[in-house]
Amino acid sequence: MAGLTGRALIASRCARFFKDGDFVNLGIGVPMMCVNYLPEGVELWLEAEIGIVGCGSTPKWEDADPDIIDAGGQPASIIKGGSICDHTTSFAFIRGGHVDATVLGTLQVDQEGNIANWTIPGKLAPGMGGAMDLCAGVKKIIVATDHCEKSGASKILKKCTLPLTGAKCVTDIVTERCYFEVTDEGLVLRELAPGYTVEDILACTEADVIVPDEVGVME
Amino acid sequence: MSKEEAIAKFHDGQTIMFGDWHGEHSAEELITGMLEKGVKDISAIAVSGGMPDQGLGRLIHEKLVKDLITTHIGLNPEARDQMFAGELNVEFVPQGTFAERIRCGGAGLGGCLTPTGVGTDIEKGKQKLTIDGKEYLLELPLHADVALIKAWKADTIGNIAFRYTGRATNSYMAFAADIVIVEVEELVEVGELGPDDIDVPAPIIDMVYVRTGEKKPFCPMWQRARAKAEGGGK
Numbered sequence: 001m002a003g004l005t006g007r008a009l010i011a012s013r014c015a016r017f018f019k020d021g022d023f024v025n026l027g028i029g030v031p032m033m034c035v036n037y038l039p040e041g042v043e044l045w046l047e048a049e050i051g052i053v054g055c056g057s058t059p060k061w062e063d064a065d066p067d068i069i070d071a072g073g074q075p076a077s078i079i080k081g082g083s084i085c086d087h088t089t090s091f092a093f094i095r096g097g098h099v100d101a102t103v104l105g106t107l108q109v110d111q112e113g114n115i116a117n118w119t120i121p122g123k124l125a126p127g128m129g130g131a132m133d134l135c136a137g138v139k140k141i142i143v144a145t146d147h148c149e150k151s152g153a154s155k156i157l158k159k160c161t162l163p164l165t166g167a168k169c170v171t172d173i174v175t176e177r178c179y180f181e182v183t184d185e186g187l188v189l190r191e192l193a194p195g196y197t198v199e200d201i202l203a204c205t206e207a208d209v210i211v212p213d214e215v216g217v218m219e
Numbered sequence: 220m221s222k223e224e225a226i227a228k229f230h231d232g233q234t235i236m237f238g239d240w241h242g243e244h245s246a247e248e249l250i251t252g253m254l255e256k257g258v259k260d261i262s263a264i265a266v267s268g269g270m271p272d273q274g275l276g277r278l279i280h281e282k283l284v285k286d287l288i289t290t291h292i293g294l295n296p297e298a299r300d301q302m303f304a305g306e307l308n309v310e311f312v313p314q315g316t317f318a319e320r321i322r323c324g325g326a327g328l329g330g331c332l333t334p335t336g337v338g339t340d341i342e343k344g345k346q347k348l349t350i351d352g353k354e355y356l357l358e359l360p361l362h363a364d365v366a367l368i369k370a371w372k373a374d375t376i377g378n379i380a381f382r383y384t385g386r387a388t389n390s391y392m393a394f395a396a397d398i399v400i401v402e403v404e405e406l407v408e409v410g411e412l413g414p415d416d417i418d419v420p421a422p423i424i425d426m427v428y429v430r431t432g433e434k435k436p437f438c439p440m441w442q443r444a445r446a447k448a449e450g451g452g453k
Contacts, residue, residue: 048384052384061445069240084386087314088322090318091314125311127291128291129291129314136334164339164340
């Protein structure tokens, strides 16, 4: 989609990773925004950790049912053909490799594919919820994040300094400035957001970046 | 049975599993009873810390909980403040591991091997085993003195049934405690719940309490959100 910037561009790019029929888990915020940008003909099975396979759209208050809630405790709905399971089965889907992809926000991510998004010791400790299990079991782990912190410091590092959520698990990193593929050799710059150059990315990224001969345009 | 009979089973210092999810799908009337009795020094096991006015969070609000094994307290700032002040000991467990540890506790298993947390601080102090070339952590069972469960219906001999996401953690916690107490919305005659409808069978359940208040109230978080949405234009 032309003309997108910022978080909308991140969500749009992430959505292009999905294939029709993929079984995915999307967190709140930018990850959930991906469903607004799905390519033509792509429909997903959305998983909610509480035990929904086939989450639908958020119901209106008059249709809200206290017995159908999402992972955050908000009103949820179940699509036609969707199903319910208990919480052990929900994490069997996740850990057992049955979930095709997840999109995670983060505090830090690094060139080895490590991700740290659950705590800042002494400051922030909401708990990891289901994030560590997603990191352990989902096939494609897409990190959707602002490229830098508000201070301007890079969130894409040589090595995470915060406690890890998952080790060597991230497959793709999408920011408002570029898309990196995480490979055994390191981060490969695959696409640039409109308006950014390779030099811009190298200047705002602490991690080592591999620049291939051809770098595409992110949309 | 009456609320008093159920509440008589709760004592200071017990380990108690709460089947609630951020204080929803919660045995809210029995939690009110626990508050009235002033049960304290609770070691709680729950998927989240609830909210200050919902579920387990109401007991945390009154500082009746000393230990909490959970996956997430992000919706309860009071739990966070008590943790940072050293008043509440919190052990964070990844959510899938939380489920399996309780399942082990109820299923007679000595623990489970999970890849979750390998390479993170979660592996500290735990045995690591390599099976077919992949590393796993040995996670140990969780068991409680009492499990406080919320279900939709029970029949008069104690079979219970959940509705939609209400089963989430309530279903497996029912197996992992010495005493299992269930708060239901509705009590039906034996036979009304058929074999396919029963989620947890009667021999597992010790006590059933039937709600006397509203059967399916919106939780306070929903009431606030709805009021805000509907009153937004005024």
